[in-house]
Amino acid sequence: MKTVLISGGTSGIGKATVLDLLNLGFCVSTFAPNAGECKVLKSELSECFDSNSFLILSGDVTQEKQMKKIVTQTIQKFKQIDILINNAGMGYFASADELNVKKFQAMINLNLVGPAILTKQVVSFMKKQKSGLIINLVSISGKRAFAKGEFYSAAKFGLMGFTEGLRAELSELGIKVCAVCPGMVQTPFFTSQEINRRKKEVWKGKVPQMLEAQDVSRTICFICLQSEHCAVWDITVMPF
Numbered sequence: 001m002k003t004v005l006i007s008g009g010t011s012g013i014g015k016a017t018v019l020d021l022l023n024l025g026f027c028v029s030t031f032a033p034n035a036g037e038c039k040v041l042k043s044e045l046s047e048c049f050d051s052n053s054f055l056i057l058s059g060d061v062t063q064e065k066q067m068k069k070i071v072t073q074t075i076q077k078f079k080q081i082d083i084l085i086n087n088a089g090m091g092y093f094a095s096a097d098e099l100n101v102k103k104f105q106a107m108i109n110l111n112l113v114g115p116a117i118l119t120k121q122v123v124s125f126m127k128k129q130k131s132g133l134i135i136n137l138v139s140i141s142g143k144r145a146f147a148k149g150e151f152y153s154a155a156k157f158g159l160m161g162f163t164e165g166l167r168a169e170l171s172e173l174g175i176k177v178c179a180v181c182p183g184m185v186q187t188p189f190f191t192s193q194e195i196n197r198r199k200k201e202v203w204k205g206k207v208p209q210m211l212e213a214q215d216v217s218r219t220i221c222f223i224c225l226q227s228e229h230c231a232v233w234d235i236t237v238m239p240f
Contacts, residue, residue, distance in 0.1 A: 001025065001026070001027055002026055002027070002082040002083060002224070003026070003027040003028075003029065003074070003078040003079075003080050003081050003082050003083070004021055004026050004027070004028050004029070004081075004082065004083040004084075004085060004224065005028075005029045005030070005070075005071070005074050005081050005083070005084050005085070005118075005122065006018060006021075006028065006029075006030045006084075006085035006087050007030070007031060007032075007061050007085070007086055007087050007088035007114070007115075007118060008030075008031075008032055008061075008087045008088030008089070009028070009030025009031065009032060009041065009056075009087070010030070010032040010034065010037040010038060010040070010041045011032075011037065011187070011188055012185070012187035012188060012189055012213050013087060013137065013182075013185060013187060013213045013216045013217060013220075014030065014032075014087045014088070015041065015213070016213035016214045016216070016217035017085065017087065017216075017217040017220050017221070018030050018041075018045075018054075019217075020214070020217045020218065020220075020221050021221060021224065022045070022048075022049050022053060022054060024221060024224075024225070026053075026083075026224070027052075027053050027054065027078050028053070028054045028055070029054070029055040029056075029057065029070075029073075029074040029077070029078065029081075030054075030055075030056060030057070031056070031057040031058060031059040031061075031070050032058065032059075032088070033058065033059065033060045033061075034058075035058040038056050038057065038058045039056075041056055042056040055073065055074060055077050055078070057070050057073060057074075061088050061110065061114035061115070061117065061118055062109045062110060062113060062114045062117065063117075064117050064120075064121075067117050067118050067120075067121050068121050070121075071118075071121040071122055071125070075125065080125075080129065081122055081125055081126070081132070082131070082132060082133065083132070083133045083134075083135065083224055084118065084119065084122045084126075084132070084133070084134045084135070085134075085135045085137070085220065086114070086115035086118060086119065086134070086135070086136045086137060086159075087137045088110060088114060089110060089111045089137065089189075090106070090107050090110050090111065090189075091107070091152050091189055091190065091194070092104055092106075092107040092151050092152060093148050093149055093151070093152060093194050093197070094148060094151060095148050096150065099151070104151050107151065107152070107155055108154070108155050108158075111155040111156065111158075111159060112155050112158045112159050112162065115136060115159060115162065116162060119134060119166065122134070123170070123175070126170075126173075126175050127173055127175070130173065130174045131174045131175065131228070132170075132174070132175040132176070133175070133176045133177075133178070133223070133224065134166065134170075134175065134176070134177045134178070135177075135178045135179075135180060135220060135223055135224075136159055136162070136163045136177070136178070136179050136180070137180050137182075137216075138156050138159050138160050138163065138179045138180065138181045138234075139152075139156045139181055139182060140181050140182065140183045140236060140238065141153045141156045142156030142157055142159055142160040142179070142181055143160065143181055143236070145157075148197075148201075159179075160179055160181075163177055163178075163179045163234075164179075167233065171231075176231045176232075177233075178223055178231075178232045178233060178234060178235070179233070179234035179235075180216065180219060180220060180223070180234070180235050180237070181234060181235065181236045181237070182211055182215075182216045182219075182236075182237045182238075183210075183211060183236075183237065183238040183239050184208075184210045184211065184239060185210060185211045185212070185213060185215070185216060186210040186211065186212055186213070187213050208239065209239040209240065210239050211237060211238075211239050215237060216237055219235055219237050223235070
């Protein structure tokens with residue numbers, strides 16, 4: 001039975017992935033900074049799954065001490081971490097001359113520094129077991145930049161670079177690294193203000209088809225189900 005640690009599992013893509021992985025028989029540990037949301041998720045999962053198969057914790061991925069504690073608690077319960085999914089993230093969209101430095105720095109911290117912090121804690125364990133899989137939720141914005149999305153792309157291009165470098169470093173140690181790059185997903189990730197801006201400036205009044213959270217979670221599960229001799233490097237998932 002493989003164990004998965006996923007950040008930001010209380011909503012959106014993270015929650016959909018937690019549910020799908022549990023239904024497939026994985027053991028899942030997840031966390032988010034909002035203790036109330038974590039409590040609600042724990043209650044929901046308790047109605048459908050054996051409590052021995054999941055662990056819900058509260059923590060901020062940008063805080064190294066908290067991540068060390070979460071990794072320790074996960075290993076204490078499940079004895080291993082086979083898969084790490086760096087899912088937690090946020091968006092910040094603005095024109096170049098309207099930059100809010102604090103919001104930009106907060107996004108860089110969550111979207112790029114956070115995955116590095118959590119990966120640091122998990123990789124040291126994966127090296128000992130000489131196996132593992134790390135999946136980073138990047139974005140199509142980590143492959144191409146859009147107008148007024150340059151700040152978000154800066155974080156996601158950075159995460160893509162981190163992913164590629166990590167793969168080069170860890171592949172000889174038996175650890176796989178993959179990037180998942182979705183297009184727009186219908187989740188609380190986008191604020192109503194950002195949706196309205198895109199309706200006016202980008203979509204000309206029409207809202208295009210978006211991915212659903214489970215479209216991405218199924219892609220993540222596909223990667224998790226691959227055999228030991230198969231490595232998926234990166235997958236782009238777009239609305240159709």
